[in-house]
Amino acid sequence: MKEPLFHIVKRDSISWWKSWLIRLAAIAAALILCSVITVLLTGLNPMKVWGSLISGAVGTTRRRWMLLQGTAILLCISLAVTPAFRMRFWNTGAEGQVLAGGMAAAACMLLGGNLPGIILYPLIIVSSILAGAVWGVIPAIFKAKWNTNETLFTLMMNYVAMKIVDYFSQLWAVPKGSGKIGVINSSTNAGWLPALFGQTYLLNILIVVGITIFITVYMRFSKHGYEISVVGESENTARYIGINVKKVIIRTMILSGALCGVAGFLLVSGTDHTIASETVGGQGFTAIMVSWIAKFDPVVMVVVSALIVFLTRGAGEISTTLGLNKSFSDILTGIIILFIIGCEFFINYRMVFRGKHKEA
Amino acid sequence: MKKLIAMLMVLVLAVSMLTACGGSQNPSADSKESKTEEASKEDTKAPEQSTEASKEESKPAEGKAVKMGFIMLHDENSTYDLNFINAAKAACEAAGLKENEDYFIKTGIPESAECLTAAEDLIDQGCNVIFADSFGHEDYLKEGAKKYPDVEFCHATGTQAHTEGLANFHNAFASIYEGRYLAGIAAGMKLNEMIESGKITADKALIGYVGAFTYAEVVSGLTSFYLGAASVCADAKMQVQFTGSWYDYQKEKEAAQTLISNGCVLVSGHADSLGAPEACEEAGVPNISYNGSTEKAGPNTYIVSSKINWQPYFEYIIDCVKNGKAIDTDYTGTLATDSVQLLDLSGNAASGTAEKIEEAKKAMMDGTLHVFDISKFTVKDVENANASIDADGHLLSYMADVDSDANYTPDTEVVKDGYFHESEYRSAPYFDIQIDGIAFNNVAF
Numbered sequence: 001m002k003e004p005l006f007h008i009v010k011r012d013s014i015s016w017w018k019s020w021l022i023r024l025a026a027i028a029a030a031l032i033l034c035s036v037i038t039v040l041l042t043g044l045n046p047m048k049v050w051g052s053l054i055s056g057a058v059g060t061t062r063r064r065w066m067l068l069q070g071t072a073i074l075l076c077i078s079l080a081v082t083p084a085f086r087m088r089f090w091n092t093g094a095e096g097q098v099l100a101g102g103m104a105a106a107a108c109m110l111l112g113g114n115l116p117g118i119i120l121y122p123l124i125i126v127s128s129i130l131a132g133a134v135w136g137v138i139p140a141i142f143k144a145k146w147n148t149n150e151t152l153f154t155l156m157m158n159y160v161a162m163k164i165v166d167y168f169s170q171l172w173a174v175p176k177g178s179g180k181i182g183v184i185n186s187s188t189n190a191g192w193l194p195a196l197f198g199q200t201y202l203l204n205i206l207i208v209v210g211i212t213i214f215i216t217v218y219m220r221f222s223k224h225g226y227e228i229s230v231v232g233e234s235e236n237t238a239r240y241i242g243i244n245v246k247k248v249i250i251r252t253m254i255l256s257g258a259l260c261g262v263a264g265f266l267l268v269s270g271t272d273h274t275i276a277s278e279t280v281g282g283q284g285f286t287a288i289m290v291s292w293i294a295k296f297d298p299v300v301m302v303v304v305s306a307l308i309v310f311l312t313r314g315a316g317e318i319s320t321t322l323g324l325n326k327s328f329s330d331i332l333t334g335i336i337i338l339f340i341i342g343c344e345f346f347i348n349y350r351m352v353f354r355g356k357h358k359e360a
Numbered sequence: 361m362k363k364l365i366a367m368l369m370v371l372v373l374a375v376s377m378l379t380a381c382g383g384s385q386n387p388s389a390d391s392k393e394s395k396t397e398e399a400s401k402e403d404t405k406a407p408e409q410s411t412e413a414s415k416e417e418s419k420p421a422e423g424k425a426v427k428m429g430f431i432m433l434h435d436e437n438s439t440y441d442l443n444f445i446n447a448a449k450a451a452c453e454a455a456g457l458k459e460n461e462d463y464f465i466k467t468g469i470p471e472s473a474e475c476l477t478a479a480e481d482l483i484d485q486g487c488n489v490i491f492a493d494s495f496g497h498e499d500y501l502k503e504g505a506k507k508y509p510d511v512e513f514c515h516a517t518g519t520q521a522h523t524e525g526l527a528n529f530h531n532a533f534a535s536i537y538e539g540r541y542l543a544g545i546a547a548g549m550k551l552n553e554m555i556e557s558g559k560i561t562a563d564k565a566l567i568g569y570v571g572a573f574t575y576a577e578v579v580s581g582l583t584s585f586y587l588g589a590a591s592v593c594a595d596a597k598m599q600v601q602f603t604g605s606w607y608d609y610q611k612e613k614e615a616a617q618t619l620i621s622n623g624c625v626l627v628s629g630h631a632d633s634l635g636a637p638e639a640c641e642e643a644g645v646p647n648i649s650y651n652g653s654t655e656k657a658g659p660n661t662y663i664v665s666s667k668i669n670w671q672p673y674f675e676y677i678i679d680c681v682k683n684g685k686a687i688d689t690d691y692t693g694t695l696a697t698d699s700v701q702l703l704d705l706s707g708n709a710a711s712g713t714a715e716k717i718e719e720a721k722k723a724m725m726d727g728t729l730h731v732f733d734i735s736k737f738t739v740k741d742v743e744n745a746n747a748s749i750d751a752d753g754h755l756l757s758y759m760a761d762v763d764s765d766a767n768y769t770p771d772t773e774v775v776k777d778g779y780f781h782e783s784e785y786r787s788a789p790y791f792d793i794q795i796d797g798i799a800f801n802n803v804a805f
Binding site: 060062066166174176177178182186271272276278279316319321323325326 | 435436437459460464465466467468470471472473477480481484495496498499500502503519573574575576578579604761764765766768792
């Protein structure tokens with residue numbers, strides 16, 4: 001029988017430096033492919049494109065801060081979806097959960113603008129966490145009680161949240177009919193997260209650092225974290241060793257939703273100071289990708305979300321300085337992310353070429 | 361071990377970030393730095409530049425350097441933004457400004473804190489004039505104006521400058537209702553042609569209109585369009601379908617298809633994608649667009665388009681900053697400033713349209729024709745508490761919410777001398793009355 005040129009074998013283990021070498025090689029390959037595509041499609045010097053990408057992301061102090069702020073928000077949502085994913089609960093509803101949290105924050109700021117800060121801030125925080133948790137727990141209860149499909153359920157909840165936000169955008173629009181709430185309390189700044197040391201977004205970033213540590217500890221060292229991974233591996237095993245699976249599902253989704261609520265709070269109270277159905281801007285979905293690429297490891301998530309925000313922020317500069325449409329930078333970003341995801345295959349498997357049997 | 365490396369990388373990132381940020385605690389420090397750098401290059405004016413105060417009157421009269429930063433909501437795929445981008449480039453090139461040196465265009469900037477960030481980023485690059493094109497940018501631009509008193513902030517379609525009292529924050533719009541009226545004449549003439557050729561009967565002269573929101577800017581536009589059509593075709597009626605979005609190809613296309621299936625024989629609209637023109641081309645229904653020619657999308661159905669030409673305003677800003685003149689707080693472009701334009705009629709227009717339009721345009725410019733002439737329309741079904749009408753339904757008085765507030769408090773009488781004074785008490789439109797002959801199919805937005 002004719003032997004194929006190569007076949008694929010699962011790796012038993014791989015040393016850490018080899019796996020990082022493969023990742024670096026993948027990124028290098030992606031950059032080369034992107035450069036070739038740039039030359040072929042636009043005729044521009046690819047170095048110029050990369051230069052403007054890097055300068056757009058980290059070229060000035062402000063841009064570096066924006067990179068951190070963007071990373072913080074994306075990371076916060078990624079961390080939020082992670083416990084549920086670990087449990088194999090496919091929560092595609094982060095977008096809606098964040099929006100629900102943001103809506104609650106915006107409503108408190110708008111209706112409670114006259115309250116003293118000592119009441120207003122706790123009110124905003126508690127209600128956005130509650131709103132996010134409620135939005136997350138509804139599909140979880142249905143899953144636990146009637147085994148409904150959580151992927152579809154959470155996905156549809158996104159649209160419900162968006163329509164609710166649209167409704168209030170119209171109800172509270174200024175001027176009438178414009179469909180825009182506008183910046184809330186712009187004269188009093190009531191309910192706005194304050195700047196720390198003159199940096200508008202420092203507090204956002206610090207809060208997310210705190211959440212990162214919390215989730216790391218929770219997933220790795222707490223009993224809850226252990227239960228989540230057992231339920232994720234096998235529900236039957238979990239039942240066998242006396243874990244209340246329904247309780248774990250519901251509890252974990254409350255946590256996921258609550259953290260999404262925090263992200264909504266950071267977006268509304270700490271960033272935009274208004275709410276619109278596009279406030280989350282698809283980050284609820286990007287976060288799913290971040291969580292998966294990082295294999296649910298919070299520390300790796302920091303790197304992955306920073307990379308994605310780096311690429312998106314840099315892309316904006318490409319369209320300004322080189323006149324390339326944003327779709328072009330999306331193509332480049334897409335190629336890089338595809339290579340990063342794809343290289344995991346070569347970390348888990350290896351190719352064995354004809355005549356090299358001994359190793360297999 | 362893998363995790364250790366990752367942790368180290370994050371640490372390195374964080375440390376480099378902090379050291380980089382250490383220098384400028386003050387958020388405006390960067391802009392000051394770049395300002396002074398810029399100033400020292402032009403050594404003749406260095407002292408004035410560095411002590412530059414917020415008062416523009418105190419600036420040297422001869423040729424201050426202008427650096428424009430433009431913030432656009434979408435990119436050139438949106439007809440709305442394309443209109444701004446083209447005007448910005450034309451005005452800047454005409455003034456001898458070079459792209460990415462003396463002027464910068466940022467596209468795809470959402471109506472969020474990103475807008476303020478984009479403005480600050482432009483200021484970091486030395487821009488002394490920031491312009492943003494979308495309604496939702498206004499609040500963030502206003503914050504920028506408070507934070508950077510020596511930078512001029514200009515905003516299209518906004519409503520707040522005239523009440524805000526900031527010397528460096530300006531609104532602009534145009535009396536586009538006049539352009540819409542002229543486009544409406546083209547629609548009315550087309551309806552007449554269809555009636556005369558026997559294609560439709562007079563009672564079927566129904567216009568469809570795809571609107572974004574029930575916002576005054578849209579209502580003012582669709583009403584003036586209808587009044588233009590009715591001025592030549594008395595049988596014209598109109599149906600409006602709202603999409604709840606300023607830019608949504610699919611929704612706009614579907615809205616146009618709904619209108620066509622409802623029996624509309626001509627479609628116009630006020631939303632920014634090519635959805636409606638393409639739906640019309642597929643169905644073979646005449647279309648009148650907005651913001652610029654859509655003849656490419658509808659070679660067989662496109663009649664004409666009205667648009668705001670922003671070039672005169674941009675040239676005006678550049679001139680003001682260059683010569684140290686104050687920019688109008690609330691600028692309204694008109695037919696006379698060439699800010700309001702009706703583009704060339706296509707071959708699909710009915711014969712005799714050009715003459716009718718020219719006649720009306722002349723009458724508007726010499727003040728004998730007013731679009732919102734109260735004798736020309738009736739408002740029978742008044743739910744609008746700000747309006748008072750006579751027995752026939754003619755408007756007698758209307759208190760508009762010109763100084764927009766959260767309670768929509770009516771504050772200004774806008775009906776005088778027999779007509780509704782649109783865009784006179786502030787540049788952004790405030791005509792938001794539903795008049796007879798126009799049916800709103802959905803008012804959820």
